[in-house]
Amino acid sequence: MRKKAKKIKKEMDILSGIPWVYSKKVRQHFLQPKNFMKFGEEKKFKYNAVGMIGSPACGDVMKFWLWIDPKTERIKKCRWRTFGCASAIASTSVLSEMITKNGGMTLDKARKITPEDIIKELGGLPAIKYHCSVLGDKALRDAINDYYRRTKQYNKIEPGGSRIIDKVLKITERDIEKAIIEGATTLEKVQKKTKVGFGDPKCLPLTEELIKFYKEKYNL
Amino acid sequence: MKRFYFDYAATTPTRPEVIKVMKSFWKKYFGNPSSLYYEGRLAKTALTNARKKIAKIINVSPEEIIFTNGGSESVNLAILGSVNFYKNQFRRPEIIVSQIEHPAVLETAKYLEKNGVGVISLNVNKNGIIKLNELKKKINQNTLLISIMYANNEIGTIQPIQKIARIIKYFRQKNKTIFPLFHTDACQAAGYLDIKPKKLGVDLMSLNGSKIYGPKATGLLYKRKDLELTPIIFGGGQEMDYRSGTENVPGIIGFTKALELSQNERNKEVPRLKKLQKYLIANLLKRIPKIIINGDLKNRLPNNINISILDIEGEALLLKLDELGIAISTGSACHSQSLKPSHVLEAIGLPHEFIHGSLRITLGKYTTKKEVDYLIQSLEQVVQSLRELSPLSLKEK
Numbered sequence: 297m298r299k300k301a302k303k304i305k306k307e308m309d310i311l312s313g314i315p316w317v318y319s320k321k322v323r324q325h326f327l328q329p330k331n332f333m334k335f336g337e338e339k340k341f342k343y344n345a346v347g348m349i350g351s352p353a354c355g356d357v358m359k360f361w362l363w364i365d366p367k368t369e370r371i372k373k374c375r376w377r378t379f380g381c382a383s384a385i386a387s388t389s390v391l392s393e394m395i396t397k398n399g400g401m402t403l404d405k406a407r408k409i410t411p412e413d414i415i416k417e418l419g420g421l422p423a424i425k426y427h428c429s430v431l432g433d434k435a436l437r438d439a440i441n442d443y444y445r446r447t448k449q450y451n452k453i454e455p456g457g458s459r460i461i462d463k464v465l466k467i468t469e470r471d472i473e474k475a476i477i478e479g480a481t482t483l484e485k486v487q488k489k490t491k492v493g494f495g496d497p498k499c500l501p502l503t504e505e506l507i508k509f510y511k512e513k514y515n516l
Numbered sequence: 517m518k519r520f521y522f523d524y525a526a527t528t529p530t531r532p533e534v535i536k537v538m539k540s541f542w543k544k545y546f547g548n549p550s551s552l553y554y555e556g557r558l559a560k561t562a563l564t565n566a567r568k569k570i571a572k573i574i575n576v577s578p579e580e581i582i583f584t585n586g587g588s589e590s591v592n593l594a595i596l597g598s599v600n601f602y603k604n605q606f607r608r609p610e611i612i613v614s615q616i617e618h619p620a621v622l623e624t625a626k627y628l629e630k631n632g633v634g635v636i637s638l639n640v641n642k643n644g645i646i647k648l649n650e651l652k653k654k655i656n657q658n659t660l661l662i663s664i665m666y667a668n669n670e671i672g673t674i675q676p677i678q679k680i681a682r683i684i685k686y687f688r689q690k691n692k693t694i695f696p697l698f699h700t701d702a703c704q705a706a707g708y709l710d711i712k713p714k715k716l717g718v719d720l721m722s723l724n725g726s727k728i729y730g731p732k733a734t735g736l737l738y739k740r741k742d743l744e745l746t747p748i749i750f751g752g753g754q755e756m757d758y759r760s761g762t763e764n765v766p767g768i769i770g771f772t773k774a775l776e777l778s779q780n781e782r783n784k785e786v787p788r789l790k791k792l793q794k795y796l797i798a799n800l801l802k803r804i805p806k807i808i809i810n811g812d813l814k815n816r817l818p819n820n821i822n823i824s825i826l827d828i829e830g831e832a833l834l835l836k837l838d839e840l841g842i843a844i845s846t847g848s849a850c851h852s853q854s855l856k857p858s859h860v861l862e863a864i865g866l867p868h869e870f871i872h873g874s875l876r877i878t879l880g881k882y883t884t885k886k887e888v889d890y891l892i893q894s895l896e897q898v899v900q901s902l903r904e905l906s907p908l909s910l911k912e913k
Contacts, residue, residue, distance in 0.1 A: 317835065326832070327839065335904050352869035352908055355829060355849050355857075359907040377907035381831035381850035385905060424855060488855070 318383055319419035325386035330393055333361060333375035341375055344446060347439025349431050351464050354494035356380040356427070358388055358435040364443050370400035376435075383418075383425045384432075390417050391432045407440050407454070409433045427491045434466050461503060464495025469506060476510045483507060520887050522844045524727075524819060524880030525669050525704060531729040531881070533777060534770045538731065541766035549763050550752065559765050566772040573779055574738065575712045582737045582758045583768050587703040587724035588620040589748075590737040591663075593759065594699045594720040595624045597745030598661050599633060602695070609660040610634035614646050614675070615863040618701055621663050622859070634658065643812035644673035644864045648683060655687050659696040666705035666716075670847060670860040670876055671811030672820025674709065675700075681717025697743065703727050703735075707778045708786055708817050713738050723775070725767070729881060730774025734767040789818035789879055792888055796821055796877065799892045804899055806912055808870060810861060819879040822847075822861075824870040826910045828902040833875060836898040842891060847874040869910055 316323050333341065343361040350357040356379065363373040374396055378388040391414050395401045411430040415421050437454075444452040459469040467490050475489040483504055487493055493500045510516075521529075541562065547555030549563050564578070571578040584590045595611065603609045613625050615637050629635045636654050638646050646664060655662070662684060667674045677700055684698050699720035702711050707728045713721045720743070724735035739745060739758070751760030778785075800807060806826040825833065830846030837844055847858030849872060857871040866874070877891070 326835065329905060332905050348907065352872070352910060353867065355868070355872045357907050377905055379827065379906045379908045380829050381848070382835045384829075384850075385832055425850075 325389040329389040345443035525878035538770040590722035591620040600746035666702040672817035725771035734771035
């Protein structure tokens with residue numbers, strides 16, 4: 297009897313280790329998201345910065361509410377909402393933890409967070425899903441700009457530190473340059489990495505020019 | 517954890533009756549049908565009888581049935597085989613397909629297009645049905661083949677195959693030609709509709725086993741007797757030279773049984789599923805705000821429900837339901853390898869933001885009302901939790 301059970305177990309070896317779609321950390325944050333804005337909480341939550349990025353048509357929209365301590369300019373509290381797939385939800389959730397832990401991140405540090413930082417924190421993402429977390433850092437930067445606008449520190453506002461190419465998704469020239477350096481040498485590949493043009497299709501001719509320019513610049 | 521399967525259009529479990537008839541063909545009767553000795557003759561007899569049985573079920577001659585390794589292969593053979601065989605009779609051969617065909621058809625058409633064959637894609641209306649007037653206008657002297665699916669795999673809409681066949685027949689008579697040939701992909705229809713090629717008026721028809729509780733990687737292509745095809749797989753000349761390779765005897769035996777049972781039970785199963793479908797739609801509309809039903813409600817398979825749930829995204833929905841034991845499918849871009857949203861939902865004019873929140877529920881033989889109730893309750897709960905996370909509030913047109 298035991299022999300038979302052992303035999304069946306051996307035969308089922310082929311089924312061992314069924315993976316989930318993403319990493320454990322993504323699963324955890326997707327199923328138990330942290331710091332999101334609950335129904336009815338909008339009126340109670342005290343904030344002094346709001347940022348939003350994305351469009352429903354391209355499949356991801358992220359919104360951040362921040363409470364920034366005006367004295368220390370650290371992010372003390374945050375809330376978010378995300379429309380998007382599991383990795384988009386998880387990446388916003390993990391980002392919300394990154395910026396509020398240990399007494400809150402300074403705004404200077406927070407606006408330097410890159411998609412790669414978020415992906416690393418998540419324990420990796422499939423390459424095709426990179427754009428989901430590309431948006432989280434941009435929503436955050438949008439919120440930080442909003443804070444500077446509200447506090448009239450206009451000189452500190454940076455549209456991502458570079459010229460904005462896609463107005464809707466706030467994809468900058470630097471984002472495109474980076475994608476090209478990382479090997480995205482066609483419009484299709486750059487779009488896959490950055491989503492440029494998904495928000496504002498009118499920027500595609502300009503994007504193509506930029507691709508040509510940077511390809512020549514870096515001899516790609 | 518108990519699982520609740522709502523993706524019968526993706527594939528079906530193999531039913532016990534099918535497994536039972538296949539059993540002896542794995543080990544006991546394992547012979548190669550091409551061998552002359554006893555084991556071979558036995559396998560050959562089983563194969564011949566299976567072919568005869570299917571021929572009887574769909575009212576064709578046995579030599580009109582080519583067994584293949586599945587639906588995609590049947591479709592490839594129908595399209596590539598006929599185009600390759602007949603293309604020299606045309607100055608510039610063309611094929612006509614609908615926008616909402618299965619990728620097996622669309623990708624084959626794309627391949628042909630790269631090789632100089634004209635491909636005309638027919639629009640569908642917002643209910644997911646092709647426009648016959650447009651078809652009439654597009655048929656011309658260069659049309660070699662028309663391939664229109666019988667029932668759609670995503671939204672379950674049923675195309676007017678007989679009417680299309682009449683248009684084609686009229687064109688042939690008027691122009692004294694045997695073209696265009698007419699192929700239909702009937703894989704999704706086989707469990708629920710009348711699939712007799714002569715009654716439908718088709719020259720070629722693809723069927724498979726994995727959608728009708730038969731084994732995976734089994735299928736057939738019906739080919740009208742007087743037509744020819746260039747094979748796409750070459751070798752020992754099995755299947756009357758149309759499809760080389762040792763026949764999958766257990767698979768064919770199982771597929772035959774599955775087709776026989778599903779056609780026999782169709783008259784009982786269709787009303788049962790229709791009732792469940794109606795119940796499910798009514799309750800979803802009642803209990804979940806802001807949802808849209810996609811595709812024609814009347815000309816539709818009885819097991820298909822396709823909805824868009826506003827303000828949330830399909831992949832997240834799918835994975836949340838998966839946690840609750842529910843297996844279900846979405847047309848969202850995030851779900852696909854290419855990050856492209858469903859081409860079928862695009863074709864019926866659904867905006868991208870609605871496609872992202874689309875859900876395909878397909879019922880089947882083992883779906884009970886209790887399971888449907890569990891689905892409704894789970895969906896209500898999951899939609900609420902994802903809407904709480906969402907910054908959107910879209911308007912229903």
